[in-house]
Each structure stands twice: as C-alpha cells, then as structure tokens.
Amino acid sequence: MLKSLCRLLSSQALAANVSRTRVQTMGVAENLMNQNVWDSDPELWKLLNDEKKRQRKGLEMIASENFTSLAVLQCLSSCLHNKYSEGLPGRRYYGGTEVIDKVEILAQQRSLEAYRLSPEEWGVNVQPYSGSPANLAVYTALLQPHDRIMGLDLPDGGHLTHGFMTATKKISASSIFFESFPYKVNPTTGLIDYEKLAENARLFKPKLIIAGISCYSRVLDYKKFREIADENGAYLLADMAHVSGLVAADIIPSPFEYCDVVSTTTHKTLRGPRAGVIFFRKGQRSVGKNGVPVMYDIEEQN
Structure with missing residues (x-):
C-alpha cells in the first residue's frame, strides 16, 4: 500500500x-x-x-546588382515565405495553395504585360530563384545530356551558364552536362563575329544557340542569330538578364520577335526581388516537309 x-x-x-x-x-x-x-x-x-x-x-559598379524598393522588401518578409507551393497553379503537390496560385498567376500576367506579349503566343514561368537556375531549366527542358550548345565565351562578354569552360576544366553545369562550343568577338572590332559563328555552327550543329551577354556593351543582332539557328535546326535562347529593363522600356531591340525562349532576372535593371523568369513560345514553330505545321511543345516541358 x-x-x-x-x-x-x-x-x-x-x-x-x-x-x-x-x-x-x-x-x-x-x-x-x-x-x-x-x-x-x-x-x-x-x-x-x-x-x-x-x-x-x-559606389556599386556591378551591373548585375541594384537597390530594390521598400515594397519589394515588405513582400519578401511577408507570410508568403512560410508556404510550400511545388508544382504549377492548379496542379500543386501541396494543399492550401489557393492564395499562392493567385500570386503566381498575377506574376505571370505582369511579366507578359511588361514586355507587351500575348498570352496566346507566349507562356511564362516565374518560379526560378535567379538567372542561373532559369537557364539550367531551359537546357533540361529542350536538350538531352550531351546535346550541343553555343554561347558567347565568358572572356568575350558571355556568362558562366552559357557553356563556359577552360582548356583544362568544365566550369559550369552547362558545359559539364552538354557539349559546348563557345563563339567569340572579333579581336579587332570587339563585336560578335557572326560570320565565324555561322561557320562554326554549320560544323558543330548545335541544338541550342544562346544569344546572351553579361558584359558586352553592344546590342545583339537577334535577326542574325535567328538565321543561324534556322539554318542548323537549333533552338534560339535569349538571356536578356542584364538588359531586361532596357527591353521593357523599349530602349534597345527586343529578343521576343526572333527567339524561341527568353530568360531573364528580376533583380538587375528591373530592380525587383532576386528571381528569374522564363518566357517560351507557344503555337506553330514551322512547317514540315509534308506541309504539316510543326508546333512548339515547350509548354509541355514546363
């Protein structure tokens, strides 16, 4: 007891x-x-x-950096931070995403409006965290491992994610998982050598050509890029991350008339949050030899 x-x-x-x-x-x-x-x-x-x-x-002189606004900082420190939302609007892997869906759809609509694009002709993905993941997402959607790509060489004004490698090492994922043959500028003029690019593309037969820069001070000839891509049956990707604000303001030529896919960031000249955006064409791509339209299937890879 x-x-x-x-x-x-x-x-x-x-x-x-x-x-x-x-x-x-x-x-x-x-x-x-x-x-x-x-x-x-x-x-x-x-x-x-x-x-x-x-x-x-x-005094910050780095072209890819900017000072964002108070409103952006307020959004970044909001309760949206707490929510998982894998998948796409209406097709999530988590519940409770009805508000997140509206936020993402609003971002998609505003992205298209910023560049005066029709939702009938262009789709958009606003989920990348920055430009590098955006480019890798494009590569994995359009290419198979060891497919060939051509981008402007980094020392000539290109970007790491455009297939950069040295003589002894493949630096980025784009050169590790895909076969890269960079194009260069003319050493005399400092301009992209489009004739040499066209010549090398005929030999290399890339599946993707990247019209993008990180420190090249001239506008790109997207029409010429398109001609070279069409001659070789390649997709054309424009990486306009460093100049996206100038494109939105209609100050420099837009890549949308000629490119299949356009990637960008929102934190450089757009002065927004740190993120990336992928625009991709919809509808008819070309006409086959038998006269049957060949449609874009990029949206299916989204």
Missing part, C-alpha cells in the same frame, strides 16, 4: 515537472517567435548593419 502510494506520488511529481518544462519551453519559443532580430540575434544584426553601411557608403 505504502509502495503504491509512493509510486503514485512519484509519477505525479514527474508529470508536473514535465508539464512545467513544457510550459517553459513553449514560453521561450513564443518569446523567440515575437522577438526582433536585434534582440534574438545581436551578432547577425550587427552584420546586417555592417552590410547596410557598406551599401550606403560605397
């Missing part, structure tokens, strides 16, 4: 202790959930302020 009573009292004491611990833990968690970062993590807060001072006092 006495032993049973002792065991009962002991178990009650243990339960009470566990309950107190749980309450204390919940209290600490609730406190952390409602603390400002300068209280919860002073060390990180100092680093944030150090970076803010650096940005305010320095």
Whole structure:
C-alpha cells in the first residue's frame, strides 16, 4: 500500500515537472517567435548593419546588382515565405495553395504585360530563384545530356551558364552536362563575329544557340542569330538578364520577335526581388516537309 502510494506520488511529481518544462519551453519559443532580430540575434544584426553601411557608403559598379524598393522588401518578409507551393497553379503537390496560385498567376500576367506579349503566343514561368537556375531549366527542358550548345565565351562578354569552360576544366553545369562550343568577338572590332559563328555552327550543329551577354556593351543582332539557328535546326535562347529593363522600356531591340525562349532576372535593371523568369513560345514553330505545321511543345516541358 505504502509502495503504491509512493509510486503514485512519484509519477505525479514527474508529470508536473514535465508539464512545467513544457510550459517553459513553449514560453521561450513564443518569446523567440515575437522577438526582433536585434534582440534574438545581436551578432547577425550587427552584420546586417555592417552590410547596410557598406551599401550606403560605397559606389556599386556591378551591373548585375541594384537597390530594390521598400515594397519589394515588405513582400519578401511577408507570410508568403512560410508556404510550400511545388508544382504549377492548379496542379500543386501541396494543399492550401489557393492564395499562392493567385500570386503566381498575377506574376505571370505582369511579366507578359511588361514586355507587351500575348498570352496566346507566349507562356511564362516565374518560379526560378535567379538567372542561373532559369537557364539550367531551359537546357533540361529542350536538350538531352550531351546535346550541343553555343554561347558567347565568358572572356568575350558571355556568362558562366552559357557553356563556359577552360582548356583544362568544365566550369559550369552547362558545359559539364552538354557539349559546348563557345563563339567569340572579333579581336579587332570587339563585336560578335557572326560570320565565324555561322561557320562554326554549320560544323558543330548545335541544338541550342544562346544569344546572351553579361558584359558586352553592344546590342545583339537577334535577326542574325535567328538565321543561324534556322539554318542548323537549333533552338534560339535569349538571356536578356542584364538588359531586361532596357527591353521593357523599349530602349534597345527586343529578343521576343526572333527567339524561341527568353530568360531573364528580376533583380538587375528591373530592380525587383532576386528571381528569374522564363518566357517560351507557344503555337506553330514551322512547317514540315509534308506541309504539316510543326508546333512548339515547350509548354509541355514546363
């Protein structure tokens, strides 16, 4: 009897202790959930302020960087951060995405409107986190492993994701998983050598040609790129990430008239959040030898 009573009292004491611990833990968690970062993590807060001072006092000359707006920062720190939304609007792998679907559809509509595109002729994916994942998504949608690509060489003003490699090493995923033959600028004029590009394309027979730049100061001749791509049965991708704001403002030629796919970012000259966008053509691509229309199937790879 006495032993049973002792065991009962002991178990009650243990339960009470566990309950107190749980309450204390919940209290600490609730406190952390409602603390400002300068209280919860002073060390990180100092680093944030150090970076803010650096940005305010320095003159940033990196073309791919910009200062975004307060409204964008407010969206980035909103409750949207908490939601998973894998899949596409109306076809998600998670529940509770009815609001996220509306947000994504709004972003798609605004992306098309920014470049005066018809939704009947162009589709758009706004899910990439930046330009590099956007380009890789295009490659994996249009190409098979070891298919051939041609992009402007990095030392000549191209980008890492356009198939860059050195004589001893393949640098980016685009040169590791696909066969890359970069084109170059004319060393005398500093301009893209379109004649040499056309000559090499006839020999190399790429499946994808990339009209894109990171530090090339001239406008691109998209019509010439289109002619070379058509001659070799290649897709034409324009990576306009560094000049997308100028295209939207109609200051420089638009790639949309000639390209099959256009990739860009939203955080450079568009001054938005850090993200990427992929535009892809819909409808008829060409006419086959038997006179039957050949349709774009890029949307099916989305």
